[in-house]
Amino acid sequence: MDRAHSKNLKCEATLLNIKLQRGNQTPAAQKMDSSKAIIKNSDMSENMQQKAVDYAKEGMDQYGVEKEVASHVKKAFDRDFGPTWHCIVGRNFGSYVTHETNCFIYFYLKSIAVLLYKSG
DSSP states (O other), X not given: OOHHHHTTOXXXXXXXXXXXXXXXXXXXXXXXXXXXXXXXXEOSOHHHHHHHHHHHHHHXXXXXXXXXXXXXXXHXXXXXXOSOEEEEEESEEEEEEEEETTOEEEEEETTEXXXXXXXX
């Protein structure tokens, strides 16, 4: 039995096919999209969810480049909650991941999907 099993960590496999479709939105709906996160799936505490959204907003404000936003969120979660976190940020991607229990969130922010999970 490996170390993860001896610590009784449960892992889950999650399949996500993420495709953003842009429709005709009113300016008010576009403004709401830019300031509010829409959490699609999570097994994190509310505190961790809020931190994930806050770090993603910070990254988008500071960098604007999806790769840099992902790096910003990943490094912040590694620092705050220990390694090893993985973050994917983008408009169209699919994923199939195994994550530790209570360490997964998938949300939209500013019409961009953010997938954050801990594994390893």
